[in-house]
Amino acid sequence: MIVSWNVNGLRSVIRKPGFWELIKGNHDLILLQEIKIDSVPIELNSSGYTAYVNSAKRKGYSGVLTLSKPKPLRVLKGIGRSKFDSEGRVLTLEFESLFVVNAYFVNAQRGLVRLEDKLEFDDLMLDYLERLRKVKPVVVCGDFNVAHTEIDIARPKDNVRNAGFTPEEREWMTRLLERGYVDTFRMFVKEGGHYTWWSYRFRAREKNIGWRIDYCIVSHELKDKVVSSRILNTIAGSDHVPVALELSA
16 A cells, blocks of 8 residues: 655654554555655664655655655656756656655746746656566656646636646646546546645635646556545545555565
8 A cells, every 4th residue: 555645744644642643554655745855864764664765856845755664776856957956856666666756846837937847847757657567567646737627626717827726737738638547546536526736725625626636646557456536535634635546566
């Protein structure tokens, strides 16, 4: 079982019950994004996992951390472009039969001030995944910072030119899937109304005015091994909720 969660600050979420509920679950890997720290908290030393970190150079910003019970063959940081690797966005663990990529995609931000960066990062990520895939199948989970279709967002018409729902970002997601990658959640759930992120404003979570921007994606070779793909929406502690993927052996 693989679980992925944008915790929006690990030091904050680690003090909340939802985090330890996750840690005590029967998971093989836990992929965390936006950890905003550069070292592993001592509380995790006795968690039963080994922690691997890729932090941002900028203090208190971005960063990803993967907790793994199985020992990886290799650990790879970044995608080979310093502009984004300095932001600590990608961490890859290689295992015998697959790669597991923990990814925190660029946010295009209010006013789309980083839309060009987002699209550049997206294209580099696709190239990176394709390079890995030539070696063995790939799982990539994380905060993609895009709601792919209208059923992945509560108010599509109000957000057409907002970060995370621009035509350009959505087109890239379509292209990713057309290249032979599978949005595993949509293998099981076809309707809308299921989200992974809500604004802290206007009681958005209470009203379920959300976005589905956190994904577990697999390369097509793994599709038949997907047992389940779920949103763990009972776990609190962040403005995101975790997503979970189960693969057969």
